[in-house]
Amino acid sequence: MSLATKTPPAPASPPTYHSPKPPLWAVIVKWAALALVVVVAFYLATRLADEGYGLYIVILAIVVMAVLVVYSTRRSIPMKYLLPGLILLLGLQVWPIIMTVSTAFTNGQTITKAETITAIERNSVREVAGAPRYKLSIAVKEGSDVATGNLFFLLTSPDGALKVGDEKGLSDLPADGVVKTDSGKITKAPGFTVLNARQINARKDLATFAVPSTDGSGIKAVGLSEAFEGRATVTYDEASDTLKNTATGQVYVVKDARFVPQDGKGQAFPQKWVENVGFKNFQTILTDSSIRSGFLKIFAWNIAFAALSVITTFILGMLLALLFNDERLKGKSYYRALLVLPYAIPGFVTSLLWASMFNQDYGLVNSLTHLDVDWLGNPWAAKAAILIANLWLGFPYMFLITTGALQSIPSDVREAAKIDGAGPARTLRSIIMPLLLVAVGPLLIASFAFNFNNFSLVYLLTGGGPFDSDNTSIGNTDLLITYAFRLAFSGTSPDYGLAAAVSIIIFFIVAIMSYAGFRRTASLEEVN
Amino acid sequence: MHKRVIGAMAISGVAALALSACGGSSTPSTPGTAAPAANDTSTSAAAPKPSSTTDAPVRDANVDLVIWTDADRAPTVKKIADAFGQEQGITTSVQIAVNTRQQFKDATKVGKGPDIVVGAHDWLGELVQENTVAPIQLSADTASQFSRQSINAAKFNGQNYGVPYAVENIALMRNTALAPDAPKTMDELVASGKAIKAKNPKVTNVLLQQVGKVGNAYYTYPYMSAFGGGIFGASADGGFDPKKVIVDSKGSVQGAEVLAKLGKEGVLSTNVGDDNAEGLFDAGKAPYFFTGPWATTNAKKANIKYAISDLPTLDGGGQMQPFLGVQLFYVSAKAKNAAIAQEFVTNYLTKKDVQLELFKALGRPPALTAAYDEVAASNPDVKAFFEAGKDSKPMPNIPAMNSVWGPLGQASADVIAGKAGAQARFASAQKEIVANINKG
Numbered sequence: 001m002s003l004a005t006k007t008p009p010a011p012a013s014p015p016t017y018h019s020p021k022p023p024l025w026a027v028i029v030k031w032a033a034l035a036l037v038v039v040v041a042f043y044l045a046t047r048l049a050d051e052g053y054g055l056y057i058v059i060l061a062i063v064v065m066a067v068l069v070v071y072s073t074r075r076s077i078p079m080k081y082l083l084p085g086l087i088l089l090l091g092l093q094v095w096p097i098i099m100t101v102s103t104a105f106t107n108g109q110t111i112t113k114a115e116t117i118t119a120i121e122r123n124s125v126r127e128v129a130g131a132p133r134y135k136l137s138i139a140v141k142e143g144s145d146v147a148t149g150n151l152f153f154l155l156t157s158p159d160g161a162l163k164v165g166d167e168k169g170l171s172d173l174p175a176d177g178v179v180k181t182d183s184g185k186i187t188k189a190p191g192f193t194v195l196n197a198r199q200i201n202a203r204k205d206l207a208t209f210a211v212p213s214t215d216g217s218g219i220k221a222v223g224l225s226e227a228f229e230g231r232a233t234v235t236y237d238e239a240s241d242t243l244k245n246t247a248t249g250q251v252y253v254v255k256d257a258r259f260v261p262q263d264g265k266g267q268a269f270p271q272k273w274v275e276n277v278g279f280k281n282f283q284t285i286l287t288d289s290s291i292r293s294g295f296l297k298i299f300a301w302n303i304a305f306a307a308l309s310v311i312t313t314f315i316l317g318m319l320l321a322l323l324f325n326d327e328r329l330k331g332k333s334y335y336r337a338l339l340v341l342p343y344a345i346p347g348f349v350t351s352l353l354w355a356s357m358f359n360q361d362y363g364l365v366n367s368l369t370h371l372d373v374d375w376l377g378n379p380w381a382a383k384a385a386i387l388i389a390n391l392w393l394g395f396p397y398m399f400l401i402t403t404g405a406l407q408s409i410p411s412d413v414r415e416a417a418k419i420d421g422a423g424p425a426r427t428l429r430s431i432i433m434p435l436l437l438v439a440v441g442p443l444l445i446a447s448f449a450f451n452f453n454n455f456s457l458v459y460l461l462t463g464g465g466p467f468d469s470d471n472t473s474i475g476n477t478d479l480l481i482t483y484a485f486r487l488a489f490s491g492t493s494p495d496y497g498l499a500a501a502v503s504i505i506i507f508f509i510v511a512i513m514s515y516a517g518f519r520r521t522a523s524l525e526e527v528n
Numbered sequence: 529m530h531k532r533v534i535g536a537m538a539i540s541g542v543a544a545l546a547l548s549a550c551g552g553s554s555t556p557s558t559p560g561t562a563a564p565a566a567n568d569t570s571t572s573a574a575a576p577k578p579s580s581t582t583d584a585p586v587r588d589a590n591v592d593l594v595i596w597t598d599a600d601r602a603p604t605v606k607k608i609a610d611a612f613g614q615e616q617g618i619t620t621s622v623q624i625a626v627n628t629r630q631q632f633k634d635a636t637k638v639g640k641g642p643d644i645v646v647g648a649h650d651w652l653g654e655l656v657q658e659n660t661v662a663p664i665q666l667s668a669d670t671a672s673q674f675s676r677q678s679i680n681a682a683k684f685n686g687q688n689y690g691v692p693y694a695v696e697n698i699a700l701m702r703n704t705a706l707a708p709d710a711p712k713t714m715d716e717l718v719a720s721g722k723a724i725k726a727k728n729p730k731v732t733n734v735l736l737q738q739v740g741k742v743g744n745a746y747y748t749y750p751y752m753s754a755f756g757g758g759i760f761g762a763s764a765d766g767g768f769d770p771k772k773v774i775v776d777s778k779g780s781v782q783g784a785e786v787l788a789k790l791g792k793e794g795v796l797s798t799n800v801g802d803d804n805a806e807g808l809f810d811a812g813k814a815p816y817f818f819t820g821p822w823a824t825t826n827a828k829k830a831n832i833k834y835a836i837s838d839l840p841t842l843d844g845g846g847q848m849q850p851f852l853g854v855q856l857f858y859v860s861a862k863a864k865n866a867a868i869a870q871e872f873v874t875n876y877l878t879k880k881d882v883q884l885e886l887f888k889a890l891g892r893p894p895a896l897t898a899a900y901d902e903v904a905a906s907n908p909d910v911k912a913f914f915e916a917g918k919d920s921k922p923m924p925n926i927p928a929m930n931s932v933w934g935p936l937g938q939a940s941a942d943v944i945a946g947k948a949g950a951q952a953r954f955a956s957a958q959k960e961i962v963a964n965i966n967k968g
Contacts, residue, residue, distance in 0.1 A: 051639060110637050110658075111637070111658070111659050115659060116659065119659040119861060122662070122663065122861075123656065123662075123663055123685070123687055124687070125663065125665075125687075126686075126687070127665060127667075127668075133667045133669070196617060197592070197616040197617060197618050197867075197868055197871070198592060198617070198618055200867050200868075201592055201618075201865050201867050201868050203867075206866075206867055207866060220665075221867065221870075222664075222665045222667075222870055222874055223867060223868070223869075223870035223871030223872070223873075223874050223875055224616075224867055224868065224870075224871040224875075225871060225875060226667070226874060226875065228665050228667065230665065266764070267685075267763065267769070267770065267771070270653060270656060270657035270926075270927055271656070271657055271658075271659055272657070290963075352803075355803065356803050356804065359799050359803075359804065360799045361797065361799040361800075362799065362804055362808075376741045377741050377798060377945065462741070463741075463742055465741050465742050465938075466741055467742070467938050471960070472742075472934045472935045472937075472938040472960060473934075473960075486934075489930075493654070493657055493658075493927055493930070495967075
């Protein structure tokens with residue numbers, strides 16, 4: 001107090017909060033950390049530039065600028081706390097959502113048409129029948145730079161003849177002064193510098209280099225020490241946008257982002273390139289008969305599964321929590337630790353374990369109960385099996401949250417109920433349950449949403465099966481998410497576009513149901 | 529700035545959407561991006577299902593040759609790559625990719641893949657389809673030093689894309705303590721198995737074959753091939769034609785009828801699957817087991833005395849011919865060190881010593897004939913497995929095969945469980961496969 005009286009009164013401005021000047025070490029740490037961020041970002045940017053990701057560099061720059069603006073000044077205190085969360089939200093939530101949405105409007109491919117044509121042409125190169133295999137050394141003219149000088153092939157044909165080839169053609173190599181290994185590979189030739197493995201590897205122009213030979217064929221390198229004469233058997237004609245197989249005369253035209261034979265005979269090229277397809281994926285979901293027929297059945301089970309999972313796990317978890325909340329029980333912490341154990345084991349391990357326990361002939365469940373239920377083969381038994389396994393997996397979580405909520409219910413409320421003459425059942429129903437539900441209601445909805453998309457349990461326990469006889473794309477325990485997974489990958493090539501579209505639809509379903517649920521709990525709170 | 533390909537993005541998007549909607553979750557695990565398990569039959573028929581996603585390795589930028597392979601093969605491949613590096617005066621790096629097939633495709637598409645990847649031949653069609661592997665121009669002379677089937681398996685549309693180092697197929701493994709003699713026919717096998725089962729209370733199964741509730745097409749095919757059936761007809765260039773599906777052909781259905789009969793007799797069961805077949809055999813609970821070389825390690829550990837012989841012949845048909853799987857080294861289409869990678873696969877892997885080195889680590893019959901001959905002389909298991917597959921065809925490597933595993937597997941499971949008749953069920957499987965292929 002004495003100190004306060006001595007200091008002069010504060011300036012006339014209203015009493016705003018000014019943080020005290022930070023100690024020197026804190027300032028140093030702060031600026032060092034900021035410098036580190038810049039250095040790391042710069043390193044990342046150079047790496048990204050090397051790989052040719054322009055867009056990512058821009059995003060990185062924006063993030064770094066945001067960090068600098070927020071942390072270098074003493075303003076915007078709230079942002080200092082929010083920014084890390086915001087960056088993570090953008091990176092881990094918003095970014096995947098953007099990618100998913102944009103994928104949903106494409107055919108799900110990633111390669112471009114130009115790349116596809118290059119690959120098809122390259123893959124069509126065949127060795128010219130009867131042409132010799134040469135032993136190869138790659139060289140440059142003596143005195144020119146090994147990294148940039150014109151390339152020369154020093155070749156030894158199987159009969160021992162020496163040749164030299166460049167981009168113009170093949171000619172004889174004088175044998176004087178040439179040194180060869182036992183296998184015939186030239187290691188030294190006058191007037192040339194023979195490149196070593198590393199130097200050859202550095203020559204990226206080697207990929208397109210060929211010594212021209214008779215009618216359109218060329219001598220190309222195979223690795224470092226062999227050369228063959230080959231010819232592309234498929235060529236692209238830009239004017240008509242077609243591919244032609246020069247050996248068979250077959251012409252291929254563009255259809256659905258790939259090249260198919262013009263006359264419909266023979267096989268199409270398997271490569272597909274990326275194309276925007278607009279709403280086609282969504283249209284497929286709505287109109288494809290096999291998707292539509294499965295959808296309602298799976299949707300109904302999906303809701304039943306999620307709802308029953310939440311109800312059963314909550315009831316069991318709550319009963320146990322009530323039991324262990326009793327003050328008379330000794331050693332509660334040990335029991336509680338034991339009960340949380342199923343929660344601590346990785347879910348996929350438990351799922352696989354349950355799968356083997358449900359085996360009809362060799363599983364623990366049937367041998368303990370002396371039943372002969374085909375748990376994983378009968379549609380209804382499989383549904384029960386999934387719910388039982390999920391009960392085991394899920395009740396510890398419910399036990400944990402209910403225990404927490406119960407402990408926060410003040411004991412005077414219970415005492416009041418007791419004094420008013422309420423029995424234990426009445427207390428539970430009228431006092432504890434309403435208070436409990438307010439606390440855990442939102443968590444139950446979250447649990448519902450999670451179970452709605454509980455991919456790993458279903459995938460590992462039943463794989464969505466058992467399947468009805470003539471349709472292996474719709475399983476009896478399939479959730480929408482496992483169904484979407486199978487739908488996307490059951491075709492000849494994975495259809496990421498369709499999978500993304502289905503996941504967007506699932507997102508909206510979950511969002512709508514969760515919203516309705518939260519509205520309900522909100523009204524519960526108001527009643528309270 | 530963690531980047532993945534669009535596809536992985538889509539899947540992680542699915543996961544993120546799922547997670548964004550759940551504050552508190554009852555199981556803290558997310559769906560994996562693993563490919564459908566059935567696709568891995570060739571290499572992991574007996575291995576556990578892919579369980580979790582492990583990130584792809586980060587490519588080492590400063591070495592002259594980068595190879596990706598799985599954990600089992602990595603030490604041997606590293607030894608070989610080191611020796612090659614020393615010979616060429618370059619540095620090499622061998623990295624472990626847990627889910628090699630998917631991680632290779634994803635990484636290569638964004639230019640972060642290795643120069644070489646080690647994998648099964650049935651990946652080939654898909655790898656070509658996604659522009660991730662480059663042709664390998666083996667000389668006719670070199671190619672002729674390999675078993676003909678292994679070279680055929682490395683071809684797609686007539687072009688060669690891989691250098692084989694091992695072949696693998698299933699055969700009949702028997703517990704010699706229970707069944708001293710190898711049965712020649714399925715009837716003999718069933719009769720002797722039943723007698724053994726009647727004598728030994730410990731024996732629970734006559735024959736172990738992976739079926740499971742969703743079936744397994746890999747083990748179904750030999751029944752179809754015994755009657756001249758199969759999955760795809762031949763194409764003009766000697767490969768498989770995705771437009772000629774022959775699952776409902778007469779031969780295929782005859783094979784399915786054998787499955788139905790064995791299911792009815794209780795010899796085959798959908799309760800035996802990839803999770804328990806090997807364990808039952810290693811516990812001495814069955815005299816016969818249709819399995820591949822991957823099962824020998826655990827059988828030895830369990831002290832089971834076993835012998836390998838050809839798959840039996842079926843009554844009214846010929847010998848059951850298994851799918852042949854071929855292990856390959858592929859060169860990436862976007863290899864940063866293409867010249868060195870091509871040199872390694874064409875001129876180094878084709879050496880006998882190198883193939884023998886790979887054999888020592890993996891125990892599969894070498895693809896190089898000279899190396900196989902040397903191994904077969906001293907190793908009866910290898911010889912027996914090779915003999916059981918010597919007339920068989922490689923598993924189809926066309927992308928359309930992805931559309932087959934599910935429907936055909938389920939059809940075989942339904943037939944074995946007696947849920948449907950062989951003829952009708954295989955006809956509907958055919959319909960479903962054709963529809964899937966037409967989806968593209």
